[in-house]
Amino acid sequence: MNFNPTRATAIENLNNFIENELSSYSKLRNFDFGPNRRTNISCMSPYITHGVLTELEVMRLSLKKHSFVKIEKFIQEVLWRVYWKGWLELRPNVWTDFIIDLKKLKQQFKDNKNYLNAIEGKTNVECFNTWVNELKNHNYLHNHARMWFASVWIFTLGLPWQLGAEFFMKYLFDGDSASNTLGWRWVAGIQTKGKNYVASEWNIKKFTNNRFSNIRLNENPIPIIDDRNYPIVNRSFLNTNISNNQDLLIFENNLSFDQTDFKDQSFKNIYFIFSGNETRQIELDEKVLKFKKSLINDQIEILKNKSFNCKMITIDNLKNMKGNLLALYPSVSENLDYINANKLKNINFLFRKIDQYSWKYCNKGFFNFKNYIPKIVQEFI
Ligand SMILES: Cc1cc2nc3c(=O)[nH]c(=O)nc-3n(C[C@H](O)[C@H](O)[C@H](O)COP(=O)(O)OP(=O)(O)OC[C@H]3O[C@@H](n4cnc5c(N)ncnc54)[C@H](O)[C@@H]3O)c2cc1C
Numbered sequence: 017m018n019f020n021p022t023r024a025t026a027i028e029n030l031n032n033f034i035e036n037e038l039s040s041y042s043k044l045r046n047f048d049f050g051p052n053r054r055t056n057i058s059c060m061s062p063y064i065t066h067g068v069l070t071e072l073e074v075m076r077l078s079l080k081k082h083s084f085v086k087i088e089k090f091i092q093e094v095l096w097r098v099y100w101k102g103w104l105e106l107r108p109n110v111w112t113d114f115i116i117d118l119k120k121l122k123q124q125f126k127d128n129k130n131y132l133n134a135i136e137g138k139t140n141v142e143c144f145n146t147w148v149n150e151l152k153n154h155n156y157l158h159n160h161a162r163m164w165f166a167s168v169w170i171f172t173l174g175l176p177w178q179l180g181a182e183f184f185m186k187y188l189f190d191g192d193s194a195s196n197t198l199g200w201r202w203v204a205g206i207q208t209k210g211k212n213y214v215a216s217e218w219n220i221k222k223f224t225n226n227r228f229s230n231i232r233l234n235e236n237p238i239p240i241i242d243d244r245n246y247p248i249v250n251r252s253f254l255n256t257n258i259s260n261n262q263d264l265l266i267f268e269n270n271l272s273f274d275q276t277d278f279k280d281q282s283f284k285n286i287y288f289i290f291s292g293n294e295t296r297q298i299e300l301d302e303k304v305l306k307f308k309k310s311l312i313n314d315q316i317e318i319l320k321n322k323s324f325n326c327k328m329i330t331i332d333n334l335k336n337m338k339g340n341l342l343a344l345y346p347s348v349s350e351n352l353d354y355i356n357a358n359k360l361k362n363i364n365f366l367f368r369k370i371d372q373y374s375w376k377y378c379n380k381g382f383f384n385f386k387n388y389i390p391k392i393v394q395e396f397i
Contacts, residue, residue, distance in 0.1 A: 017054050017154055019062050019189055021310035023272060023318065026063035030074065033058045034081050042089035048158035048224050051150055057158065058090075061190035064097065066311050067270035071098055072370060076397055084393065092389060098370060099385045100194040101347055102378030105253070105371075107246040108348045114197050115297055115353070118178045125179060134173050135183055143220060143228040144168045155189040155303055160223050166203035167215035171237035177204040185298045189307050192269075193349040205239025208381065212239035248379055253372050256364035258342060265289055265334070265363065267346035268308055271315045274322070276344060277369050283342070286319065286326035287333075288312045289351065295331050296350050334360055342366055370396055 018025070037055050044056035063069045071094050078087055104111055125131040133139050137148030147165045151157050157165065162184070169180040181200040185191040198207055205212030217231040264283040266273060273279060273286060290309060293299045312328050319326045331354055334341075345365040346352045355363055373395060377388045 017051055017059060017156060019059075019156070019307070021307050022314045023063075023068050026060065026069050030058065030060055030063075030069065030077060033060075034078050038078060038082060038087055038090060041087065045089070045093075046160050046223050048161050050224075050227060051154050051156075054158070059156070061192075062156065062307070064094075065190040065192045065195075066268055066308070067275075068272050068311055068315075070272065070275050070368075070370075071095065072396055073275060075393065079393075079397055084390070088389075091393065092386060095374070095385075095389055095392065096382065097192070097195055098374050099378055099382055100198045102371065102375030103198060104194040104348045105251070105375055106248045106378055108249060110201075110246050111193060111197060111348045113244065114178060114181065117176075118182055118297070121176050121178050122182070125176070130173060131175055131179060134169065134175060139173060141168055141172060141233065142230055143224070144173075146228070151184070151187045152301075155187055155301070155307070157188070162199065163203060163213055164215040164220055166200050167213050168233060170204050170240065171212070171214065172234045177201065177206075177240065182298050185300070187301050187304065189304060191300070191304065193347065204242075206242040210239050212237065253345075253367045253375060255366050255372075256342065258366070262340065262342050263287060263337075265341055265343035266315075267344065267349075267351045268312075269347055269349070269351075270344040270368075271311055273315065273319060273324075273344075278344070278366055284325065286324055288316065288326065288328045289331050289334070290328050291331040291351060291354065295354060297353070298350065334358070334363070338362070340364060344368075345371075 033055075041056070047056055049056065060069060060074060064071060064074065074094055075091055078090060084091065134144075135148065137145035139145055144165065147157060147161050150161075166177065166180055169175050170177050177200045181196055184196050184200070188196070201207035203213040214235060214237060215233055216235050217233060220228060220231055258278070258281050260282055261284045263285045264278070265287050267289050268291070270276060271288070290312060292305060309328075316326050316328060331351065334355070335358055339362060341363045343363050343365055345367050346355070370392070374388070374392055377385050
């Protein structure tokens with residue numbers, strides 16, 4: 017796995033995947049052959065999470081080579097991200113409560129031996145310990161391993177899902193507020209109430225090619241119960257007017273400006289916003305912060321070569337910036353929390369067309385959303 021932090025690498029890796037592997041994706045995607053053999057999946061999430069590649073680009077390039085019917089599964093996976101984001105946008109208090117719960121739990125568990133053993137990879141579950149080390153060393157886990165990991169964390173080790181979600185956010189190169197929080201809630205059985213994901217010995221053995229033995233798990237757990245309800249919030253995702261020569265802010269989720277819907281507008285300056293650990297609730301691993309910074313620097317190089325005025329600033333600089341600012345919408349996330357907590361009312365958001373179009377279908381479950389995927393593809397591809 018090579019997550020070289022450049023757009024050029026992302027495109028090269030994606031093209032290789034489309035050319036050589038995508039046709040067998042639906043058959044092989046669930047296998048986790050280990051960190052040195054990842055060709056059966058795209059490994060694009062660290063780039064898509066940061067908007068280095070957009071979902072539209074990934075789908076367009078894929079559909080240039082393969083028919084929709086042949087790669088429907090892949091297209092569905094790419095759009096899961098859009099769905100999770102939209103789901104959270106409609107229920108932002110799920111995120112707020114996660115952050116509040118996390119604060120309390122961190123305090124409560126700071127000396128808990130079971131928790132400390134888990135994050136050090138020193139439990140009695142060998143495969144889990146391997147995934148802990150893999151996450152710390154490679155900053156990535158296969159989707160199936162994320163599901164097993166979360167299930168072992170919650171149901172075999174008996175730890176709160178919120179602490180596991182924090183642990184993932186800290187180390188994943190693709191850490192994403194929506195996909196991660198909702199992925200953990202789904203495994204716990206609170207996303208789809210009463211339906212938890214239970215990792216089992218046979219499933220782990222089969223889909224890891226028998227790489228692990230001695231897998232003793234709680235295979236009959238009851239789902240986690242969380243009685244809080246999150247009614248859909250009525251919000252508008254309409255774009256503010258853009259006048260010439262305004263400054264534009266770009267957060268860590270939309271880095272490739274020249275792939276956005278706003279690439280043909282003229283902006284005075286483009287500011288890429290970096291947030292270090294001093295301005296985050298969830299502390300990130302140094303490697304993850306470095307990855308983010310390098311992706312930003314790569315984008316600055318790309319734009320400077322096209323004669324844009326752009327530079328990186330830290331998020332706390334926003335407090336001193338006067339006048340109306342435009343920003344590519346950072347989504348429900350720590351960056352949006354920062355804007356709200358500091359009452360930065362002079363920032364007006366620009367939303368992506370695909371989000372404006374798709375998020376209205378995120379009011380129910382993914383199986384409902386799936387029905388609209390052909391419509392979304394037809395509209396944008
Ligand atoms: C507990 C848990 C936590 C997760 N945390 C994150 C996270 O922080 N960030 C993140 O990007 N993904 C997260 N995922 C989703 C998924 O595991 C990763 O997106 C996927 O493993 C990325 O690998 P890939 O790019 O090779 O995926 P591929 O299988 O090649 O899929 C292609 C693309 O589809 C999207 N995708 C695939 N599966 C999912 C999914 N289940 N949910 C949303 N999008 C998906 C991704 O953008 C991915 O790059 C989580 C899943 C679980 C179960």
